[in-house]
Amino acid sequence: MTEADRALRWRFWAVLAALFVLLLWLLNNILLPFVVGMVVAYFLDPVVLRLQRLGLSRAWATTAVTIVAALLAIGAVMAVLPPLLGQVQSLIVNAPDFMAKAVMRLQPLVDPLRQRFGLAPFTLPEIQNEVTQWAGQGLGVAGTIAGKVAQGGIAFFNLMALLFITPVVTFYLLRDFEKIVAAVDGALPRDSADTIRELAREANAAIGGYFRGQALVCLALASIYGIGLTLVGLQFGLVIGLIAGAISFIPFVGTFVGAVMALGMALAQFPPEWMGVVKVAAVFLFGQTMEGNVLSPNLVGDRTGLHPVWIMFALLAGGALFGFVGVLIAVPVAAVMGVIVRYLIRRYHDSPIYRGRSGA
Numbered sequence: 001m002t003e004a005d006r007a008l009r010w011r012f013w014a015v016l017a018a019l020f021v022l023l024l025w026l027l028n029n030i031l032l033p034f035v036v037g038m039v040v041a042y043f044l045d046p047v048v049l050r051l052q053r054l055g056l057s058r059a060w061a062t063t064a065v066t067i068v069a070a071l072l073a074i075g076a077v078m079a080v081l082p083p084l085l086g087q088v089q090s091l092i093v094n095a096p097d098f099m100a101k102a103v104m105r106l107q108p109l110v111d112p113l114r115q116r117f118g119l120a121p122f123t124l125p126e127i128q129n130e131v132t133q134w135a136g137q138g139l140g141v142a143g144t145i146a147g148k149v150a151q152g153g154i155a156f157f158n159l160m161a162l163l164f165i166t167p168v169v170t171f172y173l174l175r176d177f178e179k180i181v182a183a184v185d186g187a188l189p190r191d192s193a194d195t196i197r198e199l200a201r202e203a204n205a206a207i208g209g210y211f212r213g214q215a216l217v218c219l220a221l222a223s224i225y226g227i228g229l230t231l232v233g234l235q236f237g238l239v240i241g242l243i244a245g246a247i248s249f250i251p252f253v254g255t256f257v258g259a260v261m262a263l264g265m266a267l268a269q270f271p272p273e274w275m276g277v278v279k280v281a282a283v284f285l286f287g288q289t290m291e292g293n294v295l296s297p298n299l300v301g302d303r304t305g306l307h308p309v310w311i312m313f314a315l316l317a318g319g320a321l322f323g324f325v326g327v328l329i330a331v332p333v334a335a336v337m338g339v340i341v342r343y344l345i346r347r348y349h350d351s352p353i354y355r356g357r358s359g360a
Contacts (some may be wrong), residue, residue: 009189028322035328037169041177043212044069048174060302062174070167109337138337199339206335210311213299214249220295221287223256228283233276234262235269244284250315252308255291259284 044065051061084349173180188196222245229237244258262280270276311331318330348354 024322026329028325031325032328034169035325037166038173039211039328040166040170041173042067042208042217043172044174045177048177058178059175062171066167066171066174075337091148105325195343199343202342203332203336206339207332210331210335213296216299217291217295218245218254218301219247221291224282224287224290226263228252228286229280230264230280232283233282234265235266237262240265244287253312255284255288263328310338337353 047065048058048061052058052066056064185193185197206224222242223242224241225236226241229241234240240258240261243261244254246254246259248254259281263277264285266277266280270280309335314330314334315327318328318333320326322329
């Protein structure tokens with residue numbers, strides 16, 4: 001291949017990537033049900049393949065998996081959503097009172113520090129005023145986020161599309177998955193096809209390992225935190241536990257947010273019986289120990305090749321650029337970019353630029 005051919009190929013792929021990003025940005029508001037359908041199909045494809053090995057056709061295996069998955073999702077929503085919504089509503093209404101109680105519990109610890117810096121001790125009216133301001137600011141931020149989310153693709157129309165279009169997209173992607181892969185493989189440049197296939201296998205291993213493993217980790221942590229906090233008697237323990245587990249796909253953030261919420265609620269509820277606070281802390285200590293020593297090493301491991309900092313950056317960047325759709329595609333894009341960067345580094349190490357003229 002001549003230098004002109006290489007330059008032409010690089011320009012072609014650069015233009016194709018730019019068009020993809022442009023279309024993603026222009027169609028961001030309608031992509032959510034399709035992206036969710038792709039994610040669900042990716043999760044369920046191994047189950048379809050297993051049913052095919054048992055003798056079912058691709059169409060019947062896809063139909064069975066789609067129906068069972070839809071029924072399980074509906075059952076889970078019907079079982080969890082009613083008590084969850086009740087707890088969320090009560091938590092929002094009573095949050096200022098609980099925050100004031102938690103701050104008052106911490107007052108004996110905070111006042112000596114304030115006196116050391118020449119500040120007056122807190123009084124009850126000041127605490128109530130501060131809590132009211134915090135609550136107002138929190139609700140303002142939540143309202144802003146909700147408004148942006150609604151504008152960015154989860155308004156009523158898109159919610160209906162998510163409920164009714166996503167199962168259809170999932171079914172057809174599962175049914176035609178082999179044809180789609182064959183079509184993409186047939187469109188690869190022939191002299192680079194083997195390299196692209198190898199990179200695609202590496203990216204698929206990283207994406208599959210992270211998504212499937214992290215989903216199980218989040219589910220396990222949500223169960224540990226939700227059940228554990230409920231058993232120790234923490235008010236709104238189910239909500240706090242589910243929130244902590246659900247956002248545990250962001251490294252360190254889920255446990256930190258959940259622990260702050262749970263300990264704040266425990267300080268407002270349990271003292272002077274401090275054993276309740278200790279039990280809440282023990283639940284999160286147990287969950288963090290299980291995640292670090294059992295769940296993540298066995299379910300996710302190091303096979304993904306995705307550093308936690310890289311994952312956090314990808315999620316924040318994807319959300320800032322493309323909203324909720326960006327969050328969904330952030331990790332796959334980060335995995336592909338990581339595979340490409342590692343491939344380029346290997347090529348660099350094998351090149352005369354790195355080895356020098358001697359080739360040593």
